Amino acid sequence: MKTSTTRHWLRGTGLLLLGLTVMGCGYRPTRFADRPPVTDAQDDHGIARPTARTFIKELHQADVYVRRELVGGLDPRRSPAALDVNSLDEVPRSSWFRPPADSHHPLADYPRDGPPKPPFTITGEAPTSGMEDALVIVDARGLPYELQPDVPGHPGMRSGAAAIASRLFHALGYRTAEVHIIRSHEGERVAATRWPLGVDLGPTPINDTRSDDSNDQLPHLQRRSLRALTMMTGWLGLKRLRSRNLRDVYLGQPGLGHVQHVVAGLDGALGVDDYLDERQWVEDPDREDSNFFLRVFSLGLSPKPPAVQPDKLDPAVGMMNERVLKDHYDPSPPFEPRDHLLPGDAYWAAKRIAAVDRTAIAAAIQAAKLEPLAENWLFQVLMLRRDKVIAKGFNQTTPCEVITIEPPVDKRGARLVLANLAVEKGVHSAAAIEYQISYLASDGEPVAKSRRKLSPGPIVTVPLPAGLSAHDYLVVRVVAQLGTDERPPAFEVHLKSQADTFRLLGVRH
C-alpha cells in the first residue's frame, strides 16, 4: 500500500513537472506598457549621506573567484534583462549614466572645475582615490585634487592614459572624475584628478545595492551601464577593473544630496597595465609558466620562462595595439556584471562607442599633451580598436533601429522602416544579409505569414499588412541572417495598432 502511494505520488509529481515544462517551453514576447519611454531615472532625490563602504580585498577576491563561479554554476536561469533600460532599449539619464548633451561635441561639458589653479597646498593626507603614489593638494579655490606622477622612464604614459580614458568614458556617457595634465609644484608632469568630487563613499558595490541609499533600487548586476562596461574596457585597453575604478560619491548638502557613481582611476588604460604587468613579470625572479597544468604537475618546479623585455613603440604609450585582447574584454579581477552581458547590452555599448567620433577621440588624445608620434599612434590604434569592438557588439544581435513607421498610402499598407547599423558602418555588406521577418501577437502566436527579404543598403522596409491592424498589440521580429552564420537574436519592434497604422511602444535587441 505504501509503495503504491509513493509510486502514485512520484508519478503525479513527474507528470506535473512534465506538464509545467511543456506548458512553459514556448516563446512569449515581452509586453510593453503604452507609455512614453523614460529618459530620466530620477534617482537623484535628496537623501541622508550613506555610509562610506569598506572594501575588503580578501572578501572581494574570494567572492569573484570562488563564490561567483559556484553560485553562477548552480543557477541555470538566463540572465535577466537589464532594468536600467527604457522601452527604446536605451539607458536613460541616471546617477550612473548621462547621455551626452551634445552628441556631436561629447567633450564640451567635460571640464567642470578645470585644472587646479595655483598656488597648491599640499595637504599631507593619504590619497583616497586608490592611486597609492598620488599627492593630495588643494588648489587656490579650495578644491581637492590628487596629483599622480608618471612611471619613471615613461613620461606621459600613465598620466596620458588617465586623461584620455577619462575623457572617452565621459564621451561614452559615464560619469567620470576630471583629469588634467599639469606641471606640479616641482615642475613635474602629473595627472591632476579632481578628487573627491563630493564625499567619497568608497568603491561602488558591484553585486549589491546600497541599503542606505533609497535611490539605489535596481540590482547592480542588472544595470546595462555596468554590464556593458567591459566593452568599453575592451576598446580602451583596460586590463584591470579595480575597486578604485568604480567609486561612489555623495554630492550636495547633507540630507539634500544624492549618490553619483563615477568611473575613476583610469591610469591603467591604453595598455599601461599590460606594460606594467609585463615588466613586473620580466623582473619577477619566480616568474611562472603560463600553462596552468604544467604548474600543477611540475610541483611548481617548471622552468622559468625567459625574460623578454616588453616591446613598445614609444615610452609614452602602453602595450596596446589594434588587437583587442580577451583580457581587455574580460578584465581582472572578474567583473560580475559581465557574466550577465546580454546581446542587447553589448549592442548598446557598440552604439555608444560608435557615437564617439574621430573628432572626440582626437580631442581626448590632445588633452594628454603627448608628443606627435605618441598621439598619432594612439589615434590610429583607438580607431582600429573602435571598429573591432563595434563589430563585436553589432554581431551579437540584429543591429537594427527603427527609423520610422510609414502610414498606408493608397494601396500600399503601413511600413516599418529600419536601419541596419552594421551595414551603415561597413561591418557587413548589405548583399550578404537576409532579413527574416515574423509577425506575432502579444502571446507569441504568429498572426501573419513570415517573410524573407533582402535589402540593397542599410535601410530595410518591413511591410505591415493591412490585416495586422486588427491586432491591438503587434510584435515584429526581424532577424538579420548573415550567410550561414549562427542565427543572431531577433530585433523586436512592439507596436500598438492605431486606426490603420501603428505606433511604437518599444524595441528590444
Place this chain on the structure above:
Amino acid sequence: MDLRWLHRAGRLLTLGALSLSAATAVHAQPAEPTEPAEPGEDAEPAEPAEPAEPIDPEQAITGVEESGREPGDTARTIGSAVLYLPRTIIDLMFRGTVATASLIADQQLVPRYRELLGAPPGGDVLVFPTLFAETGSPFNIGLRAIADTKWVATYQRFGFGIPTDFVTESRVILKGNRLVPFIVSFEAYMEDENELEYHDLGITPDRDPRNLFRTNSPHRVGLYSERRVRGLGSLGMRLWPKLELFLSVSLARRQVEDTPDSGNEALSRVFAEDSVPGASHGPWIAYGEMAARFDSRKHLGKPTPGAVAEAYAGAAHSTEGVPVAFMRMGWRIAGFVPVYRQTNIFAPRLVVDGLVPINNLDVPFNELPRQPEYRGFDTRRDLVSIVGSLDYTWQLVPFMGLRLFMDAATVAPKVAELELNQLFNLRYALGLGIDLYSDNAQLAQLAIATGPEGVRMLFSLGTPERFGDRQHRD
C-alpha cells in the same frame, strides 16, 4: 506617443546622412509624454510634462508590463528551484566565511588585522555562516558575528555539529596601541560534543599496560559525551613586529558522560571502573599560561619563506572537586624554506606538547595532550606528544596553492621513555590538499590524508575551528 516626427526624419534621411548619432537621437527624442495626434495632422510641440511621479524602479524604467519568456525557461526555473538550497548555502557561506577568515585569521593581535583590513574608524558589524566537515566528525555549520569598533571588538559564535553537538563562544576584545599593540580579551565558551572517542593512553592503547579494559568488552574505544565550559582572560602584546607574548588565565570544567545509546561502546562499558581519571567527575580547573611566538613570515596566508617558533608553559590547579594539579609546557618550531621559487615552500615542522602531573595527582584524561596538528586521525593521548610534519606547497595562482604533506606522530608517558619501539608504532599520514588564501589569511581548505588507519578528508571554509592564542588550541 506621436511618431510622425520619426516619419519626417525618415523622409529626410538619406544614406549619406544616416549616422549613428542620428540613430541615437531617434531614441533620445521621445522624452516627454504626448498624446497621439490624428492622422494627417501636424504634430504640435509637446506640452511641458507635469512633474513625474517617483518611478517604480523594477518596471517603470523598462516600460515592461509583462516579462517575456524564451523556450526552455520553465525547465530552467525548475532547475533553479531544485538548486536553490545548495546555491543559497554556498552563497551565504562564501559571503560569510571568507569575511570571517579575513577578519580574524590573523587573530593573535586585533590591531594587526585592523591595520591589515583598514576597518572603518566608525566600526562595523559582520555576521557570517561557517562550515566545517571532516571524516569521523559531525558536519558543523555555524554562525559568527563580529562587532568591531576602534577600541572594542565583540565576537559571538554559534555552531551546530549535526545532529546534536553545539558550541557557543563570546568574546570581548579591548584593543590598544600605546607603547606596543595589545589586546585584552575576555571569553566565555561552552561546547557540547556527544560522540567523542577515547582510545586510552599510549601509542598502542590496546597493548599499553596502564590501560585497563573490561574483560567482557570486545571494544577498545569508548564513546563519551563532553560538556566543556570555560571563562578565559588574556593579554596579548606584540613586542616586536615578529614577536608576540600572551598571558592568559582560565577557569574551565569538562564534564564527561557515556554517549547516549552507545550500548557496549560506552566509555564506562569499555574501560574498567575508575581506570579513566576524569571520566566520572569534572573538577573546575584554573589554569594560567604564558606563551611567546616568533613568526618571521611576511604573509600568513600564502606560501612565504620564514620561520615560526612558539613556546609555552602553564600551571593548572583544581578549585573544586577532586584535586588536580599539573603543568603544561611545549614548543613548536617550523621552517618555511623556498625551493626554486619563493612561492614553492618546503616546510618541516616539529610540535612537542607535554604535561607533568604535580604531586602525582591523577590528570583527567581529557586534559592530556592531543594531536590536532596530526592530519590523520587524532586519537592518541599521553603525557608527551610529538608531531613532525613535512609540507611542500606550491602556488598555482596568486590565491590558490597545492600542498603535499606527510605527518608522523607519537605519544609517550615521558620524553625519556621514547624508545626505538616508538618508531615501529609511529603513526603517519600522507596527503594532498588545495588551499585558498589571501596574503594573510587562509580562506578555505580541502585536504585528503591517508595512512594505515584509513582515509581522512577535511573541508573547511573560513576560520579554523580552534583559532586564537595558544589556549584555544587545547
